[in-house]
Every structure is written in C-alpha cells, then in structure tokens.
Amino acid sequence: MFSYILETIASYVTAFISVSGYIGVFVCMIIESACIPLPSEIIMPFSGYIVFLGKFDIWIVTFVGSLGNLVGSLIAYAAGFYGGRPFIEKYGKYVLMSKHDIDVADKWFSKYGDITIFVSRMMPVIRTFISLPAGIARMNIIKFSVYSFIGSLPWCFLLTFIGMKLGENWKSIEVYFHQFDIFIGIIIILGIVYWIKMHFCNKQA
Numbered sequence: 001m002f003s004y005i006l007e008t009i010a011s012y013v014t015a016f017i018s019v020s021g022y023i024g025v026f027v028c029m030i031i032e033s034a035c036i037p038l039p040s041e042i043i044m045p046f047s048g049y050i051v052f053l054g055k056f057d058i059w060i061v062t063f064v065g066s067l068g069n070l071v072g073s074l075i076a077y078a079a080g081f082y083g084g085r086p087f088i089e090k091y092g093k094y095v096l097m098s099k100h101d102i103d104v105a106d107k108w109f110s111k112y113g114d115i116t117i118f119v120s121r122m123m124p125v126i127r128t129f130i131s132l133p134a135g136i137a138r139m140n141i142i143k144f145s146v147y148s149f150i151g152s153l154p155w156c157f158l159l160t161f162i163g164m165k166l167g168e169n170w171k172s173i174e175v176y177f178h179q180f181d182i183f184i185g186i187i188i189i190l191g192i193v194y195w196i197k198m199h200f201c202n203k204q205a
Contacts, residue, residue: 009038009039009042010042010046013028013038013042013043013046014042014046016028017043017046017047017050018050021056022056022060022061022064025043025044025047025061025064025065025068026064026065026067026068026071027068028043028068029043029044029064029065029066029067029068029069029072029156030068030069030071030072030075031072032068032069032072032128033068033069033070033071033072033073033075033076033127033128033131034072034073034075034076035076035079035128035129035131035132040065040069040127040155040156040159041159043065043159044061044065044155044156044159044160044163045159045160045162045163045166046163047061047065047160047163048061048159048160048161048162048163048164048165048166049163049164049166049167049168051160051163051164052163052164052165052166052167052168058157058160058161058164061156061160062153062156062157062160063153065152065156065160066149066152066153066156067149069121069148069149069152069156070145070148070149070152072131073131073144073148074131074141074144074145074148075131076129076131076132076135077131077132077134077135077139077141077144078135079132079135080131080132080133080134080135080136080137081135081136081138082135084132084135084136114139114143114147115147116130116134117130117134117139117143117144117147117148117151118147118150118151119151120151121147121148121151121152121155122151122154122155127155131144131148
C-alpha cells in the first residue's frame with residue numbers, strides 16, 4: 001500500500017516538474033517544507049535526473065530547491081508563531097503538553113535553536129516538521145531563515161547530485177532513504193514514549 005502511494009506521488013511530482021521546470025522544483029519544495037508529506041527524496045533526485053539529461057543546471061536546481069525549502073519553512077514557522085502556542089495552551093493538556101512544556105521549549109530554542117535548525121535540514125523526516133516548534137518557540141526569524149536556507153543547500157545538492165549520477169536509475173535512491181525514514185521514525189517513537197513516561201513521573205512526584 002505504501003509503495004503504491006509513493007509511486008502515485010512520484011508520478012505526479014515528476015510530471016509536474018517535467019512540465020513546469022525550475023518553478024515545479026520550487027513549488028514542490030515549498031509544499032515539502034510546509035509540513036506536507038511530499039518527499040524531497042523524490043523531488044531532488046528526479047531533478048538530478050533532468051540535470052543528467054542536460055535540461056537542468058545542478059547549481060540552479062540546488063538554489064531553487066533550497067529557496068523553496070525556505071519559503072515552505074517560513075509558512076510552517078508562521079503557523080507555529082501565530083497559531084501554535086495559543087492552540088497548545090488551550091488544548092495541549094489533552095495531549096499531555098502543559099504551559100510549562102511550552103516555556104521549556106521556548107528556552108531550549110533560545111539556547112540551541114540555531115544549530116538545531118541547521119542540522120535538521122539535512123535529516124529526513126525531522127527536516128519537514130522542525131519549523132513548527134521553531135515558530136512556537138518564537139525563534140529569531142532572521143536566524144531561522146539563514147540557518148534553514150544554508151542547511152538546505154547541502155541536502156538539496158546531495159540529492160540532486162545522486163540523481164544526476166544515477167541517471168535513469170534515480171528512483172533507486174528511494175529505497176535507501178525509506179529505510180532511513182523508518183529508523184528515524186523508530187527513534188522519534190521511542191523519544192515520545194520516554195517523554196510521556198517522564199511526564200507522568202514528574203506529575204506523580
């Protein structure tokens with residue numbers, strides 16, 4: 001089922017980029033970075049394949065992809081900045097998130113937010129959703145924008161370069177990144193379980 005969904009998404013993405021060119025790369029990366037599951041592991045390697053065909057330039061693709069990532073990240077950041085905190089303060093108790101938890105997140109992003117944003121842009125799964133907590137924590141938007149863009153450059157270049165080198169076999173990259181996605185997902189789930197356990201322990205203490 002998952003492979004069918006992935007194949008369907010890939011067919012739409014590749015068709016859109018084939019027709020719209022660099023604009024398609026830009027739009028797809030905006031969507032991917034605005035917390036909508038449109039894998040950059042499809043967008044950028046396919047763009048690399050088009051570089052292989054001689055229709056795209058690798059440096060322009062990298063820049064356009066990173067710029068799209070920045071715009072999408074700013075959209076998610078704004079959602080967290082303007083709507084995230086009030087919503088969580090009102091309904092967060094139903095998902096075990098208190099005002100204290102939000103205050104801790106604010107302090108954490110104030111101290112470590114810049115390097116977190118930079119590093120996360122090169123990590124599957126996490127890179128898609130990191131902008132929301134950054135907005136909720138009200139991380140400085142200039143720092144957020146700079147680190148988001150700079151952090152996206154090596155990721156976009158790497159995926160494009162691999163797609164270019166693989167040529168017609170560019171889709172084989174999905175298998176490896178899907179395995180990595182599963183690994184990251186397991187780590188996230190374990191982290192959530194640990195957080196809930198500690199949360200209840202603190203409540204009972």
